[in-house]
Amino acid sequence: MPNRLRIRTAALTATAVVLPSLMAGCAGGFVDGELSSQKLIWKDCPAPSESEGGGSAPSPLPNGDRWQCATMKAPLNWNNPSSGTIGIALIRAKSSGPPSKRIGSLVFNFGGPGGSGVSALPAFAQDYETLRTRYDLVSFDPRGVGRSAGVECEDDQQLDAYFQQDMTPDTAAERKTFLNNIKQFNKACQQHSGRVLPYVRTTDAARDMDLMRKVLGDAKLHYFGISYGTELGAVYAHLFPGNVGRAVFDGVVDPTGDPVRSSLGQAKGFQLALDNYARDCTSKSTGCPVGSTPRDVKNRIAKLLKDLDKKPLPGIFPRRLTETAATNGIAQALYSKDFWDYLTEGLVQAYAGDGRLLMALSDAMNGRNENGQYSNLIPANVAVNCSDAKPRYTVADVQAKLPQFRAAAPLFGDYLAWGLIGCTNWPVAGAADHPDVSAPGAPPILVVGNTGDPATPYEGAKRMVKALGPGVGVELTYRGQGHGSYDSKNKCVQTVVNNYLLNGKVPAAGTVCS
Numbered sequence: 001m002p003n004r005l006r007i008r009t010a011a012l013t014a015t016a017v018v019l020p021s022l023m024a025g026c027a028g029g030f031v032d033g034e035l036s037s038q039k040l041i042w043k044d045c046p047a048p049s050e051s052e053g054g055g056s057a058p059s060p061l062p063n064g065d066r067w068q069c070a071t072m073k074a075p076l077n078w079n080n081p082s083s084g085t086i087g088i089a090l091i092r093a094k095s096s097g098p099p100s101k102r103i104g105s106l107v108f109n110f111g112g113p114g115g116s117g118v119s120a121l122p123a124f125a126q127d128y129e130t131l132r133t134r135y136d137l138v139s140f141d142p143r144g145v146g147r148s149a150g151v152e153c154e155d156d157q158q159l160d161a162y163f164q165q166d167m168t169p170d171t172a173a174e175r176k177t178f179l180n181n182i183k184q185f186n187k188a189c190q191q192h193s194g195r196v197l198p199y200v201r202t203t204d205a206a207r208d209m210d211l212m213r214k215v216l217g218d219a220k221l222h223y224f225g226i227s228y229g230t231e232l233g234a235v236y237a238h239l240f241p242g243n244v245g246r247a248v249f250d251g252v253v254d255p256t257g258d259p260v261r262s263s264l265g266q267a268k269g270f271q272l273a274l275d276n277y278a279r280d281c282t283s284k285s286t287g288c289p290v291g292s293t294p295r296d297v298k299n300r301i302a303k304l305l306k307d308l309d310k311k312p313l314p315g316i317f318p319r320r321l322t323e324t325a326a327t328n329g330i331a332q333a334l335y336s337k338d339f340w341d342y343l344t345e346g347l348v349q350a351y352a353g354d355g356r357l358l359m360a361l362s363d364a365m366n367g368r369n370e371n372g373q374y375s376n377l378i379p380a381n382v383a384v385n386c387s388d389a390k391p392r393y394t395v396a397d398v399q400a401k402l403p404q405f406r407a408a409a410p411l412f413g414d415y416l417a418w419g420l421i422g423c424t425n426w427p428v429a430g431a432a433d434h435p436d437v438s439a440p441g442a443p444p445i446l447v448v449g450n451t452g453d454p455a456t457p458y459e460g461a462k463r464m465v466k467a468l469g470p471g472v473g474v475e476l477t478y479r480g481q482g483h484g485s486y487d488s489k490n491k492c493v494q495t496v497v498n499n500y501l502l503n504g505k506v507p508a509a510g511t512v513c514s
Contacts, residue, residue, distance in 0.1 A: 089148050093137045202232055228253060250484050392423055448477075
C-alpha cells in the first residue's frame, strides 16, 4: 500500500510538450521511421528476472503453445526521441482461434504503477483464455519496471530495514528517523537510476503503447487496463483518441484527485473492506476466531497494531512483525475476498505471538519473495507516482490532515496520511495535480467499478466516466468485494466484458451485475 499502490494482486499530465517545429519534425521521422518499422524478435520466454519478481519460466498454455518474449526499442526521452533508446520488455500468447477470426492484439496492464506485465500475464492467463480465441494476449514491463530500464534504489538488505521502519511516527524523534529514511531511499534512486527517472511518467508509457500498437501491426489499440492500468489507458485515450480500439478499464482509478484525495479514498476503501471482512467472519455458523462481533474484530486488530508499535512480534526470522508490516499485511489480504481466510489465520497466529503469516502477506505487497529478493515494484511505484504528481507535502501538512484520515479509516488513516511524505525529496518535479483523461472522439470505453473495491474505490469509476467525456465512458457496476471485477469470476461481469471485447457489443450505460 505504499505510495498509492494500485495493482491486481498475485498518479500525470497528458498534455504533450510543444517542441520547436524543426525538432518535432526530426523526432517524428525517427519514431515514424526507424522505431515504428522495427521488427520484434520473438523467442521463448526466460524465467522472470529478479526485478520482475523471479520464479520459473512460464509454463506452456493449455493448448501447448509457448509464451513468447521480445524487446521493443522506444525513445528514452519522447520529447527528443533521437537522443537514445531503451528496451521495453514484451510478452505474448498468440491467439488460439482461427486466423480469420483474429481481431488483433489485446494489450494488458495489471497496475501498480510498478507491476511487471511480463510476469503477471502468465500468472493470470487462465482468466483470459476466452479472450485469446480472438486476440493475441500481450503485456509488457512499462518503462522503469522490470526489464524495461527498471528503476533501482536500495539493495535487498536495505529494503528489509526500510520496510521495518515505523511509518506512522508519533514523536519528534520517530518523525526525524522516518524523514531521513525516505530521504536516503530517494537519494539511492537518484544515484542508481538518475538517467531514467525524468522519463517514467504515465504519459511516457502511454506513448510507448502507441509505438507498441504500430510495431505489433494493429490499426487500433485494444486494451485491458486494471487498477493503475485504467489511468494509463485513460491517458492514452487522451493523447491518442483516434487510435483507441476496444478498451476495458477494471478497478478504476479516480483521475480527478490529487494525492491527498487519492490516499483518502484508499483509506476509506480499505476501511470498508475491513468492515465487510469483519461482518463476513462473524456471520459464519462456525464462528469467527478473531472476534465475536464486527466491532470486536476491529477493536482487537486495533489493539494488536497498538501493541506492535511498542513491541514487535517474531516474524520471518530474523525480521520482526512491526506495526507497519502488520498494517501492510492486513491491507494485502483485503485486496481480494479469496484472501480473507489468510487474514483470519494470520490474525489468529499474531494473537498467539506468531507474526509470520502477516509478515508474508506484507512481503507480497512489497514485492519480496521467499528468498529475500525484492522485485522493483516499490522503486518503480515511487518513481512513477512522484514524477506524475506535482504536490509535495510537509510534516505540518500531514499533521493537519491526520484527523480527516483517522475519521475516514481508524486502522489505515495514519499509515496512508504519512505516505504523502514519500515524494517530498524526490529528485524529479511532478507533472500535475492529476492526469488529463478527456478523450473527445474516442470510441466507447467500458469502465467497470466494484462497489466493494478497497484499492480503487467505486466512486472512481463514476469520476472516470465523467472525465473521459460525453459518449466515451460506459459504466458497468459490479456489486462485489475485492479489487477489480473481471477476475472475481462473476459470470455477469465476464459475459458483458467478453461480449464487448469479442463482438463489439457495448452494454447499456449503468448496467449492474451482482
